Amino acid sequence: MENQKKIACIGIDLGGTNLRAALVSRSGKILEMRVAKSAGQGAESLAKDLANQCLDLMRRGEAQGLKTVAAGLGVAGKIDPSGGLVVFSPNLPLLNGYPLGRDLEKNLGIPVYMENDANVFGLGESLAGAARGLGNWVGIVLGTGTGGCLFFNGKLWEGDRLGFSGEIGHMMVEPGGPICPCGSNGCLEAFASARALVSGAKRALLSPGVNAGPLGSFSGSLSAEAIYECAKRGDPAALALFDKMGWALGIALSNLFSALGIRSAVIGGGVSGAWDQFIGPLEKTLARNCSMLKPEAAIVRRSFLGDSAALIGAARLGFKAR
């Protein structure tokens, strides 16, 4: 019998800018990590790069007496896990229709499992992060867009397996609100994402008076980070954007808590770095709108794992499948 203590899995987080891969233990410890650029190359070249990174990680594991038994891959967008296929990737369109999982499987000689990036975040946080010990909870990933996942009884919820689940970013929170890339409007994503912050700041800069604040005199390219810095310096337009983000998150969570009869959420992703700017309005909105729940009973946690959540969660796909 294989010694369970001596096996590892590879977790891969394939983002629009970077490709990160790590060798991960069963308990969710990152043992080795590699980072490379994902942008600016074709699908086949990217797949080859990825395979080389993984083979290198497998060799490093072997040197430590670890056998790598599987790999897991988290990708933004719509994927077809059974076919090992990226169906549609908003951040890496070159991968659309490319059988990345199958390709990797052939090159590594181990099984490769694929999952949506927000689901992989949730798998990581529940194994080794802020969701440890939570049975039923909502996960929200504040990135370029707004990802989400649901865990019921400690397990990732997959709904009717329609190719989507946990699309919390596309819950409508304000009828007639800003347009969302999904085609609808007033979705959570139109308020609570890096893209929403940048669009909102651009809209605000067209209003008279805004140019006087830190946001108006900001000289670099407008990013979520820059808007956060402006908010910390007291810029009213930037503060209003984070206020609205917290409000929108509060409405979405209130609606989910009421409907599901649950009370826990974990929020991660790059924009969760602005926690101090949106958690106040979020909690206020939740307390005001979720009439079913005593405000003090709600559990809204910030991701513990940061960037590592996706790597640990992706590796967990490999362990889970065994």
Place this chain on the structure above:
Amino acid sequence: MENQKKIACIGIDLGGTNLRAALVSRSGKILEMRVAKSAGQGAESLAKDLANQCLDLMRRGEAQGLKTVAAGLGVAGKIDPSGGLVVFSPNLPLLNGYPLGRDLEKNLGIPVYMENDANVFGLGESLAGAARGLGNWVGIVLGTGTGGCLFFNGKLWEGDRLGFSGEIGHMMVEPGGPICPCGSNGCLEAFASARALVSGAKRALLSPGVNAGPLGSFSGSLSAEAIYECAKRGDPAALALFDKMGWALGIALSNLFSALGIRSAVIGGGVSGAWDQFIGPLEKTLARNCSMLKPEAAIVRRSFLGDSAALIGAARLGFKAR
């Protein structure tokens, strides 16, 4: 061993006006039914009435060779199933804090199970109604207020067992919308319930011009049924109320379908009788807002069982517990 074919359970639907009890077979067939007034008496007198109805049903069953093994009780509001207690009943406040279930258990000599009325509706529809064969679905009960339930993998979802679950009526669909009895505003219930229709009609009647239509010249007491009749006669204010109801239901379902990755709903309750007036706007809103789902993939069904859903579902509580 007890012959499974020769047992029955009692299902009780305790509403604000009527108390209905039925002898129900395992397959969900109503064998005998009793109706009495629930209003206008004290808790003890109501409990005694109810016990007598049930004892009568048990005797009738016995005469047909049926052994009644348990009873189930559906009540609007917050209940404590383990204590057999009505914690808070909005429609029958005289029952608040009354141990109705325990009382009944003592009088009948069989176990009595209690559940929220919307959950009992769902149990009925999934056994013998419009939800037969659906694994994951949303139930909505359009009554005085707006009840809801969720079924995952064919089972009633109970969330974190916080004393509420499936409170779809308290999902906010329009920030700044009409006040809801829950204390929040813009909830689904503030648009999609008999109470919302009546309040909406009263508000509309204060506007100039509305008095000219059928609604303005309606002489009886304003009820959901009366408003429905006015809508069928083309009254613009009444039509607008059902349009808004359909819109609000479409937003709530769209949000739940996106978040849960599911596509099925069953709508019942008295106000679902106005189906022809709100299903169009509901489907239009769902198609426009639920960007994840192809419009033709959505399954939105009207309750098959009507008033019987609650009786059959309540009886099912008894069978389930065995």
